[in-house]
Amino acid sequence: MTEILKLLLLVPLISCGQEKSETGPGYPDYVGDIGFNAEMDNKDFELCFEKHIFQYFNTGNGLEYDGEKSAIEKEFAEKYKSEIIKNETGLIRINFVVSCKGKTDRFRLIGMDENYNEKFFVKSITEQLMGITKSLKGWKGKKYSEKEIDYYQYLIFKIENGQLKEILP
Structure with a gap:
């Protein structure tokens, strides 16, 4: 098989943003899945399709929030109380699920x-x-092929000595 053909066969996997797990019971169906945890999660949280949660970028629309990213940044600017803490530098990622x-x-x-x-x-x-x-209450539902979908979203916070410097994506 040529390298180009191999690449074309992988495109559907890449475009979905997930790979099927082959490891057996007790493991998530897709890499990166967030399974329900009764100790941490709301038992009343409802999803449209528990077995297929998309990545936020799968629809090609990127981050979808009322007021866009600037509204998220504004919320953190108003609510996050920075304190200088030496050696508290790095990145903090919070992943979560947004229902349909x-x-x-x-x-x-x-x-x-x-x-x-x-x-x-x-x-x-x-x-x-x-x-x-x-x-944050402004997350928008998404559609893919005219069907409502659930999706994974994340925010990454760049922290320097306890100070919030940037929010990604």
Whole structure:
């Protein structure tokens, strides 16, 4: 098989943003899935399609929030109380699910240092970021091929010595 043909066969996997797991029971169906956790998640959170949650970029519309990214940045600028904390530098990513109706749940947080190694930030930073992220109410439902879909969304926070410097994507 030529290299071009191999690449063309992989495009559907890449465009979906997920790969099927071949590891058996107890593992997520797709890489990056966030399964329900009774200790952390709202039992009443409803999804349209539990077995197929898209990535936010699958529809080609990027981040969809009332007021766009600037509205998210404004919320954090108003609510995040920065304090200078030496050595609290790196990235904090919060992943979550947005239902087809624009509701959110299944929030997960991971921190990393400047070299992308796992890092545990102080609670005064992570709890604020998680609380503000959970309070965001402007997420929009998405459609793909005329059908409402659920999707994964994430926000990445660049932290320098405890100060919130940037929000991605």
